[in-house]
Amino acid sequence: MCGPCSGDDRNWYCVRCGRVDLLVAGTHCLACDTHLRSHQLLTGPDGKISAQLTGLHALFTEPDATEAAHRLLAGNSTWIRLLRELVAAGDPITLAVLDHHGTDIPVEHLRSILLHTGALHPRDNAVDSVAPWLDTLVADLPTDLAATVRAYASWSVLRRARGRAARGHLGVSAPKYARVRLQVAVQFLTWLTDHYRTLADATQADVDRWLGEGASTRHRLRDFLRWAHQHDRAADLHVSWLGRDGLPSQLLADDERWSALRRCLTDQGLDLRVRVAGALVLLYGQIPTRIVELTASDLVADRRGDSTLRLRDRPVLLPPALAALTTELTSRPDRRRRGAPTSSATPQWLLPGLRPGAHLDSGRLALLLRTAGIPVRPARGAALAALAADLPAPVLADLLGISVSAATRWSSLAARDNAEYLAARVEHPPR
Structure with a gap:
């Protein structure tokens, strides 16, 4: 009643x-x-x-x-x-x-x-938001340290970011990475001060000790130390870059990789976001920071029914099972677009986040994948090693948007050379 x-x-x-x-x-x-x-x-x-x-x-x-x-x-x-x-x-x-x-x-x-909701218009360059944040970051630092951080921000971090923005290559996560680099620099300089050291007399032992006392994020200090050495502010100090300087020490075995991929494509009990993201890691070696920046417009179906996904600059053909999952994901009502004006340029993210108009945080996605039994680094390494065994390094780099040097290292791991590819390019030069 x-x-x-x-x-x-x-x-x-x-x-x-x-x-x-x-x-x-x-x-x-x-x-x-x-x-x-x-x-x-x-x-x-x-x-x-x-x-x-x-x-x-x-x-x-x-x-x-x-x-x-x-x-x-x-x-x-x-x-x-x-x-x-x-x-x-x-x-x-x-x-x-x-x-x-x-x-x-x-x-x-x-x-x-x-x-x-259209109450504010986005900045022409998203990295401009870092400048006011920087004022807060250095507010309590000694004058000399604040001056060093400001110089690093102005002449290295922000300068390069603005250059990428001018070329149209600036991702939506760029402000976050800029802030992380600056935060790491401040943390290291503060640590040196607490141990009665300065940047000018810091040694490799100091760097190694500081890196060993914290999380892997501290390895982003490499960029700051390289800049400081180039400007005669520090000695030539070395920071390894999380496995990118050499070959990976841990990869998923083939049977583990295929088993995880089978789960992503067939297990309806898994979160659809995890199924799509996990498949992109296991098949194409994508990283969470790039996956979360994919939009519905990156998925394109042609007249023959084939679906491609633009991972960077090139569309990649998706297997039918993954294409169906990705299409289902893009077809979901995007609750995070509620309240957006019809003229809004807010992308329809493939993986929307909690904030209206924002995509899922890459750290959150990595956690979801790990919880589902898909460790990102070993899974990505296994995928890249498998692709490098089948594709020449220049093709792999162009297809996935990684550097040629990185693709060459993966080709070395897969024990492949480019002799056949180079011979084919000579015989059939591109037009």
Whole structure:
């Protein structure tokens, strides 16, 4: 029975829309209470919701997300408090205003939602977001260390990133990698200071000790030390680069690789995201940071029914089973695109993340794969070794978007030379 027919004498009619429902505080249905909370949050000093925030209001009040939006608006999360503060100020919300509040997770979450709903326009160069973050990073450093980090950022990290952006080769994860390099440099310089050392008198023993005390991320110090040596700020210090300077020490055996691939293609109990991503690792040696940047537009089906996936610059033909899984994944309703304006350039990510308009975090994807029994590094190595046994290094590099030197190392592991390929190029030169 409905509420009024049950004999319960409480009020069952929403005072705003007249709907019969369980009411919040005995007055409004869940949808109307959510609408009122959103209106209250986004109304400025003039008593109106600014045109800038209408998309955000639409996001909060979408009918199929009422419960989640109500929990969010009824809570007291940090980014909601920040949004309330900015709206109450009555001024337009800009990227510069958000930069002033730092780069903590709540600020970044609010920034991504405002970009997604069209309240903000993305920067022409995503790496420009690193500059205000850098001010916060070096704020508490001694003057000499701060100057060193700023010089490294300006003349190496950001300069190269801007050059890649100008050539159209800048990935969406570039700001993250830039920040990691700078963070690692600051951590090493701080460690040297704590041990009464300076960058100028740091030794290889210091570097090895520091690397051995932390996670593998510390190996990204290699870039900073190379820059410091080139500018006479440090000795010629060496940092190995996580296995890329030599051949891998651990690969999945062929039977393990094929067994894992069979699971990805046939096990319906696995998360569809894991099945597709795992197959791309096991077949094409892709890494999580590249997989999460794939979009629905990278998958193309031709008239013959064959499907290709653009992994870098070249489309790669997918086996029918993997093509079907990838198509199913792209056909899922992308809940993370809710509230985006029709003119939004937000990509339809193959693997959407928690933040509206953002893709799945690469670290999260790696964790999902490991949990499913697919160790990324050994699985990727096995795939590249198998491909290198069948393809010449230049073809492998062009197909997968890896460097020729890396492809050559994998060819060495597979004990393959390029004599036949070179002879074929001489006999049939490209037109």
